[in-house]
Amino acid sequence: MPPRQKPPESPTEPERPVESFAPYEPDAPPPGLVPLVGDEVSERWRTVDRSAHAPRLVAVPGGEGEEWTAAALVTARPNTAYLKIVDAVGDVRAAVEAVVTLAGRRGLAQVKWEGWTARAEDVAATGFTVLKPPLTQSEGAAGPAAGYVRWLREGVTTTPPYYGQTTHFTCGAVTALVAQAHAGTLEWEALDRQAELTLWRDATNFPACEPVGLGVAVHRAWPSSPVKVHLDAEQPVLLDHYPENDREWRALLQGASRKDAERTGVPIDPHRLSLSAVRESIGRREHVLLLLSLAEMQGFDVPHWVLCHGVVPGAIVIEDPWTNATTGDTWVDAHLLPVPDSSLDMMSVLSPEGFRGAVTIGRPQERDATPRS
Missing domain, CATH: 3.90.70.10 (Cysteine proteinases)
Incomplete structure (x- = not known):
């Protein structure tokens, strides 16, 4: 009896290249980013010193690899297991999926997305769920009205309300x-x-x-x-x-x-x-x-x-x-x-x-x- 033949492998689509720049330098943005970022987003990225949270640009190159079709600014608290998208620009869904891919490769538990510019249809299409709005925000905080999360590991089943302490000591x-x-x-x-x-x-x-x-x-x-x-x-x-x-x-x-x-x-x-x-x-x-x-x-x-x-x-x-x-x-x-x-x-x-x-x-x-x- 002839040996069983191994079935042919299905051709796989080549993975879209993802380029990560770290750290993000607000005073010297890469040339590929400039056409994608409007004034509102640029102002938000530039006016806060995010260096303590390791800001990075995740970019999706075009077909020739020279121009960018999408990008996202991501940050995270040190010693944690997530990435946060501050904004995604250009082809938003491609940028978000690139971040999710990067987080998966790093073995992280989740990706979050601040709702400054996110559209509901893009949130749903990329597998994110809506976070309930905070009951309060911490003293002096000015976070977005909306936020989203996509879990990459199973385990969390219920969500408590978010309440930011209104003093420095409570x-x-x-x-x-x-x-x-x-x-x-x-x-x-x-x-x-x-x-x-x-x-x-x-x-x-x-x-x-x-x-x-x-x-x-x-x-x-x-x-x-x-x-x-x-x-x-x-x-x-x-x-x-x-x-x-x-x-x-x-x-x-x-x-x-x-x-x-x-x-x-x-x-x-x-x-x-x-x-x-x-x-x-x-x-x-x-x-x-x-x-x-x-x-x-x-x-x-x-x-x-x-x-x-x-x-x-x-x-x-x-x-x-x-x-x-x-x-x-x-x-x-x-x-x-x-x-x-x-x-x-x-x-x-x-x-x-x-x-x-x-x-x-x-x-x-x-x-x-x-x-x-």
Whole structure:
């Protein structure tokens, strides 16, 4: 019997060449870009210093490879797993597909698209879905009215509301409120500045929210939601940058929070919460409020609370209530933000104490009212 013949392979279409320029220099744009970019887009690209987010041009050459038929400006926060299209110009669909191809080659979890100039028909044709508009934007932010996302990895099934903190210090309160809105414990309409400041006032260690105080405040506001604090440090935390006199009274307040936790039955786990445990919590439809430093994503070492609420292969999906408008960072970056496990592991060990702080909120046993004042 003659050996089985291998069926002939179907001819494949040659891949359209994609050319990437990095970094994008707004004062010296490549010649191929100039005919594609109008005044509005040019102004947006030039007036913000995006260098901290590695701006790149993804270009689609014409048939001869000399002229460009399309281009997109893309950026991303460092140590994350996505690319963001600021604008696509020329043959918009070709530009967007080129970005998606590039993101896939890099093994990224998603591509986002700011809605400054995007048309609904182009969004639908390129496989993107509409993000719900933010309830608020961070103080000083001026992001687009619309945004879009295309996932390249499976895993995320539900989307919380995006709420940008309205002060520089209410991140902890906002992450808790968004978690409860996502869980259905709090109506989205009740997620407002009054609720934000009310919960912050109950949780604050002036002005920051440390893990135990935040956990106790969440328990007070929603007593039917199981709460656990994770803190692998016995001493007071987040005080190293204060003068000695200011450390002393803040330490007393943290001690009072620990007594409140004991009195109200809020458990404090003294072991470091692992990233695998974060994934397991999310798998149980719990929410994890995680304290991290912004040094790796934004360039300055400031403690900051984010909400971990979804998982995809290799990355945990967070909501970050703060955006850095000076770098072109918008709510589109901060919403449904995939961060590789290794990066999140590094960001969430805070120096100089070397601790990790988190609050897990379980599924509510019954419906609570809005946060108590």
